[in-house]
Amino acid sequence: MDKFKKITLNRDLDEHLYTQLYNSIKDLIINKDIKAHDKLPPIRKLADLLKVNNITIVKAYSLLETRNYVYKKVGSGTFVAPMENKNHLMELDRLDDEINEDIRLMDRGQIELRENMINFASATPTPELFPVDDFKKVLNEVLDRDKGMAFGYQESKGYFPLREYIVEYLKIYGIGTRTENIQIISGAQQGIDIIAKALLRHGDTVIVESPTYTGAMATFESRGAKMLQVPMLKDGIDLEILEKFIDKYHPKLIYAMPNFQNPTGYSYSMKTKKALLELANRKGIIIIEDDYLTDLDFYTDESVTLKSMDRYENVIYIKSFSKIFMPGLRLGFLIVPISLNNEILIAKQTSDISTSSLIQRSFDLYLRKGIWRKHIAYMNKIYKERFDVMVESLEEYLPEGTTFIKPKGGTNFWIGLMDGFSSKELYSHIVKKDIAFVPGGVFYPIEVDSNYLRLSIADVYPDDIKIGIKRLSQAIADFYQKKNVKVQKKSRYRPIL
């Protein structure tokens, strides 16, 4: 306990108390002040000693455990882990993990940020934008109307009236389909997961855009699939490389985000869309089209979906309601080619039987009341304003040598630092400047150091966008100056622009 009395936590620092504590205990372990298999103080005792909440201790111990500094035994406590394997390389990996964990949490708006932090890392809309009052009304209407039925199992394919209305709703997007092709899902991530379950066997190959959405990669990896990356160009996936890969590796699936891609913000041109569909048809490959932001098409007439052009039924379309409505609903849908209907349905059943009946019925009523049109128009207005401020600020402030391609819509911007400068290294510098972003390396199957970074405007107000980009640009300029030497590790899979 004596060793722990020396720990001082500073409430005036920007750093969380629990990460301060984590670092203090980590130092005790690394400096061998406490030894392998020594017991850490009980949570309450240490909390009393340091005059903090129990939860601070719990969080610090958890973090120590995640990083393998300590281990736990139920009923007896927390103990220092033996240090044999902890070499310098592991330490570096651990630092990476730490940053990645922060980023993952920030991406979902799940981390408490410091008061002045401007969060370009979060891809989750600001909660004030959610149509809470409208949804409360439909929830209550549904409960009065359907009573216990709203809490039974819904059929696995989804609530029939909702699927029926979605078919209508899709007409506006130029997509003609039928009720039996609609599969309700508990969010887009589940959509990717059940498609992978239905169609991928261990050892199968999947093509992904490079860079691409991290959640899709995690799912394909979990299925034991091999991933091939095809560069994302400014007008879409590189078709030449794609065709070569198809001929050589016979992939089962292509995972694509043709409009306002995550993380780049780039969109496929009409020409690329047509050519991709033609290629997929010719080679007999299924395309997963992940559509999470097509609605935010500020500066283009070409934001049509692949699905609307899919004459050969080669596209499985995933629609997320998380970004344009509310992520907490955990609701979305698939359009499934008839031939795959049954496999997808079975995969849905083994995943979670069915999506919440109450949520499906309420969202059905929400759609049927037509409120969604108003809401999408509102979201468009809000985001277009942010988008414009963002483009203006980037053009005004970004230091020379720093590049971006202006997207035509959506919420993501893909910024390239000068060649050889690591965005991850910038990240660890910049956190002190109260700016968060996502280093580009995480968007590749094998995490690499990259000179790219993703900025999202989903959770930042216009005024803060301007301040934030100004601050970020200054930090980048400082970073260029300070780091005259180029970083050693170079990006292996840098997107070709």
Place this chain on the structure above:
Amino acid sequence: MDKFKKITLNRDLDEHLYTQLYNSIKDLIINKDIKAHDKLPPIRKLADLLKVNNITIVKAYSLLETRNYVYKKVGSGTFVAPMENKNHLMELDRLDDEINEDIRLMDRGQIELRENMINFASATPTPELFPVDDFKKVLNEVLDRDKGMAFGYQESKGYFPLREYIVEYLKIYGIGTRTENIQIISGAQQGIDIIAKALLRHGDTVIVESPTYTGAMATFESRGAKMLQVPMLKDGIDLEILEKFIDKYHPKLIYAMPNFQNPTGYSYSMKTKKALLELANRKGIIIIEDDYLTDLDFYTDESVTLKSMDRYENVIYIKSFSKIFMPGLRLGFLIVPISLNNEILIAKQTSDISTSSLIQRSFDLYLRKGIWRKHIAYMNKIYKERFDVMVESLEEYLPEGTTFIKPKGGTNFWIGLMDGFSSKELYSHIVKKDIAFVPGGVFYPIEVDSNYLRLSIADVYPDDIKIGIKRLSQAIADFYQKKNVKVQKKSRYRPIL
């Protein structure tokens, strides 16, 4: 179109109009009245012709398609499939599929039943039992309190206050655990799925009870795992066979339902529970304990969970709220040993990122208000009444040679027909008697013909239980009489009683 004019549908029959239509068109195809690649009439035209709703045609065409009698082309219609591969064996398989589909739907209360049908197949509680009004109140309170926050992403591990309260709630069940060990899930099925994702690699071996829950088998199969079945005896899993299998096949997991097992209703004795834990610890194997009905412990003091006795952290505990509260919530939780916390969390993230924030927050408030105690007491009262009537009726009416072991709680009863009599065959006889049950064969990894059947009281009122068991018993007696010859296929994996 001429061929279709001859179809007659009879509204006075018990059979659904759409299955009548399905059968009529199937006959046209089998008798070659319509040929391969012939186009079926458009939905509206046929609906007009037969004077039925469009949906009847849609359902019939879908069923024909599922069974491969027809195929669809988007934009052009539905066509007769070529018949090359349709031999007698496939036809039999198809019949099996048909019955299984019915059963799956009935099990979830997802099929419209004929008016007088008594449904012993459904394991889903009657919707009138759901605490709808109480839940409506907490939903509204949460929306007023948390506003947009109720619709954001919840942290993947689950809403912190809910996890905190669950730790308290578990004390009543003699389970000591901590907030960081609780993982919120979107229902027990997802629990099984994410455990499989986290812990099973392609080719790994899993031990299941024989018979066991169909949803668990589907998940293990989907992960590419091999399943070994260990017979379920009246006092629990056969430990002798289990140990032999462990030594020979080195399984990763044992999937068990120690209290009121599905489908048998049997419970492990305290002796078996202790021995299983000891064995798992000695061999270093993880046990998945699926607890969906422990609360309904009418006639036993021994319905403790394995988890409450798990001193070595070998048990992952799954708690479903579907049967005791409401399935439509899609909510449950895991208790995860600390060492597996991270893998499970990642598997949850790749599955659906997080469980609905609104539902978690509302259920948290529901628990904190203490309403759940009242509700569990109420469910106990209701189900004990049904249970007693069921036992009484079975003892009074079941014909000689038909056996069952009286469970000590829960909602399932496992009935054994006389040796050599197929419960699936009984099923196809009995549907005309307006009784539904689940033939036992589906509860085995390789579906077998079995002389067992599962009866569930979850969705049947006491009066109907009596009438239903009387009717079923008469039908069984008739079946014994009619089928003097024994069935040829014998159950390969019949439980040893």
